[in-house]
Amino acid sequence: MKIEVTRSGGVAGVHRTGSVEFAMRGARAPSDASWAALYRQARSECGLLGAGGGATDDAARAPSRVRDAFQWTLRFGRERIEVPDTDLSGALRELAERVLAEGQ
Incomplete structure (x- = not known):
């Protein structure tokens, strides 16, 4: 499985990207x-993420954007979701932050 995470936005508008494969x-x-x-x-x-391998309807909708907030884009193989920082929580946040910290 390959996971790629991009965090963009914030006050400085800096993009950070990381990926892991396991x-x-x-x-x-x-x-x-x-x-x-x-x-x-x-x-x-x-x-x-839907069980059938695609994003659910909620994940497919365009995320709401908050000025100067981070926006997260996560790719799980062929699946791609965008999540505003305010909605990223629990194990998904832990996974996203760990990929940025430990990934390449």
Whole structure:
């Protein structure tokens, strides 16, 4: 699974991007298990990603924008969602911030 995160906006309007790639099953590195667990938790907790592999109607709508607030774009394989900073919470926020901090 490949996850790419872009955080844009803010007062300075700076873009930060990071990505990680990990195995969901089969032979995998020790860190893959923690990434896979966090991904699964974010997916089940937030309901932003549909079980059929596409974004749900709520995620497909254009996000509301707040002046000088961050805007997050997350790509999970072929799926793409945009989330305003005010709506990013729980495991999805943890996953997004971890990808920016530890990803390439």
